Amino acid sequence: PARRTFLKSVGGLSTVALLPAPLLLGGCQPGGAATHAETSGLEQGPFDVELTLFARPDVAPILPGAASEVWRYTASLLKGPDDTLTRLGDGYLGPLIRLRRGQRVRIHIDNQLPEATTVHWHGLHVPPDVDGQPRFPIQSGAQKTVSFVVDDRAGLYWYHPHPHGKDGGRVGFQSYAGLAGPLVIEDDNERGLDLPQGDQERILVLQDRSFAGDNELTYLSGGMGSMMTRMHGFRGEHLLVNGKPATMQEVSAAAHRLRIMNGSNARIYKLAWSDGRPVTVIGTDGGLLEAPEDFPYITLAPAQRVDIWISFEKAAQGTRIQLLNRPHDAGGMMGGGMMMGGMMGGSDTASDQATPLLTLEVNGRGEDGVSTRPERLSNELADLPRPDKTTAPRLFRLGMKMMQGFTINGRQFEGATVADGEAVSLGESEVWEFFNDTMMPHPMHVHGLQFRVLSRHYADARSAGQLAAGIVDSGLHDTVLVLPGERVRIALTFTDFPGLYPYHCHNMEHEDNGMMRYYEVRKV
Numbered sequence: 001p002a003r004r005t006f007l008k009s010v011g012g013l014s015t016v017a018l019l020p021a022p023l024l025l026g027g028c029q030p031g032g033a034a035t036h037a038e039t040s041g042l043e044q045g046p047f048d049v050e051l052t053l054f055a056r057p058d059v060a061p062i063l064p065g066a067a068s069e070v071w072r073y074t075a076s077l078l079k080g081p082d083d084t085l086t087r088l089g090d091g092y093l094g095p096l097i098r099l100r101r102g103q104r105v106r107i108h109i110d111n112q113l114p115e116a117t118t119v120h121w122h123g124l125h126v127p128p129d130v131d132g133q134p135r136f137p138i139q140s141g142a143q144k145t146v147s148f149v150v151d152d153r154a155g156l157y158w159y160h161p162h163p164h165g166k167d168g169g170r171v172g173f174q175s176y177a178g179l180a181g182p183l184v185i186e187d188d189n190e191r192g193l194d195l196p197q198g199d200q201e202r203i204l205v206l207q208d209r210s211f212a213g214d215n216e217l218t219y220l221s222g223g224m225g226s227m228m229t230r231m232h233g234f235r236g237e238h239l240l241v242n243g244k245p246a247t248m249q250e251v252s253a254a255a256h257r258l259r260i261m262n263g264s265n266a267r268i269y270k271l272a273w274s275d276g277r278p279v280t281v282i283g284t285d286g287g288l289l290e291a292p293e294d295f296p297y298i299t300l301a302p303a304q305r306v307d308i309w310i311s312f313e314k315a316a317q318g319t320r321i322q323l324l325n326r327p328h329d330a331g332g333m334m335g336g337g338m339m340m341g342g343m344m345g346g347s348d349t350a351s352d353q354a355t356p357l358l359t360l361e362v363n364g365r366g367e368d369g370v371s372t373r374p375e376r377l378s379n380e381l382a383d384l385p386r387p388d389k390t391t392a393p394r395l396f397r398l399g400m401k402m403m404q405g406f407t408i409n410g411r412q413f414e415g416a417t418v419a420d421g422e423a424v425s426l427g428e429s430e431v432w433e434f435f436n437d438t439m440m441p442h443p444m445h446v447h448g449l450q451f452r453v454l455s456r457h458y459a460d461a462r463s464a465g466q467l468a469a470g471i472v473d474s475g476l477h478d479t480v481l482v483l484p485g486e487r488v489r490i491a492l493t494f495t496d497f498p499g500l501y502p503y504h505c506h507n508m509e510h511e512d513n514g515m516m517r518y519y520e521v522r523k524v
């Protein structure tokens with residue numbers, strides 16, 4: 001009976017685990033012309049990297065005991081450096097894809113799921129038809145090839161599904177089922193810095209999941225609980241790092257670089273060190289900062305990434321330090337507070353206890369030369385276009401429709417329909433203002449580019465104490481957390497690619513239930 005909870009929301013499909021084994025070695029199977037979409041992106045090769053990415057049902061060990069049914073990405077490398085694809089642990093996460101700036105990349109996507117999907121390259125500056133946005137679904141059993149030039153700064157990006165059908169989005173469900181993977185871009189600028197690497201560099205993907213008996217994943221289950229979940233977004237009972245519950249990793253008595261990504265559907269983390277030391281941030285969504293910055297804790301909203309530097313140089317062998325998720329009232333009045341706590345049942349672990357995500361135990365000496373805290377990081381940010389202070393911002397009011405979810409300027413998702421305030425000009429820089437006129441936080445994401453955060457204004461002091469001190473606004477971002485009552489201004493420049501791109505709340509349940517729109521970059 002427990003098995004049904006997860007599978008029910010796939011629409012009665014109960015044979016997930018019984019589908020034929022995937023083609024892991026065969027590379028791209030061009031199949032019939034009818035199912036293989038034309039290559040979009042670069043007109044022709046040669047390509048530096050070529051790989052096939054499969055999306056398919058599988059089973060993976062998550063909790064101790066029985067393996068769980070999941071949907072996941074697997075990949076095979078057809079061409080390119082050996083370290084292009086690596087696995088992050090033995091969980092359900094998609095492979096870590098490692099690319100270098102300037103590479104010409106071609107990816108064959110093979111949809112072996114029982115429903116349509118897309119693969120979105122979150123944070124990458126690619127043309128609309130490569131972006132994996134909802135307008136270009138890949139049907140069940142079909143393949144599609146995309147190609148692009150890697151044109152982003154070194155950083156941690158990621159990939160995940162982005163389908164949206166007539167009945168709403170499937171991003172929340174498909175990502176929750178396991179479809180997500182990290183993507184690292186490297187460049188010369190970063191390589192020129194003496195940052196920890198090899199075993200002293202770790203990638204940590206944070207997610208949360210709930211399970212029924214037999215370790216079966218549970219998602220929205222219908223009824224009142226489900227309605228509240230759609231409202232707040234789904235938060236699971238178990239916090240997972242790289243697809244596993246809190247684990248221990250050994251570190252050496254040297255500096256380390258922890259690259260953390262929030263791959264959760266809706267959970268906002270408040271990350272702190274157990275020994276009370278400040279969290280030293282060296283990078284964000286779009287790459288390295290100009291210089292390290294210290295925070296008491298880090299507020300990490302869904303889809304955001306943070307690059308952290310920490311040294312264990314002075315720590316005695318055997319010392320343990322934990323990365324904690326500190327409790328917080330995630331949504332002002334309505335987010336997990338006393339009033340709603342009961343109605344949300346066990347769907348939120350946020351209590352007054354800090355939850356350990358990871359225990360690091362110091363063991364061994366590490367390599368020389370990378371223990372000193374870097375003083376300067378990237379000098380690329382200084383050259384970015386500065387917005388003209390006199391330009392009036394383009395306003396996006398985040399609102400709410402009673403019982404129908406959330407809106408942007410009063411409207412919900414309407415496919416490719418672009419409203420008056422949603423057309424911008426190719427080559428221009430603009431200031432956008434997100435005004436959160438609701439009682440819940442919204443991590444707002446814009447496709448196709450990285451932006452800068454210019455300012456925040458709180459209309460509501462309630463928000464400020466909860467998460468604000470941990471928000472990292474320096475550097476480049478593709479997702480910005482807008483707290484209840486807040487006005488956040490960002491600076492964007494629309495270069496290279498005309499066409500339609502989505503912008504949306506990255507609380508996946510909000511996104512799936514209408515809090516997404518398209519903007520259009522028009523040639524002038």
Ligand code: C2O
Pocket residue numbers: 120122160162303445447502504506
């Ligand atoms: Cu991470 Cu529109 O997506």
Ligand code: CU
Pocket residue numbers: 120121122123445446447448
């Ligand atoms: Cu995106």
Ligand code: CU
Pocket residue numbers: 406441442443505506507510511515
């Ligand atoms: Cu939202």
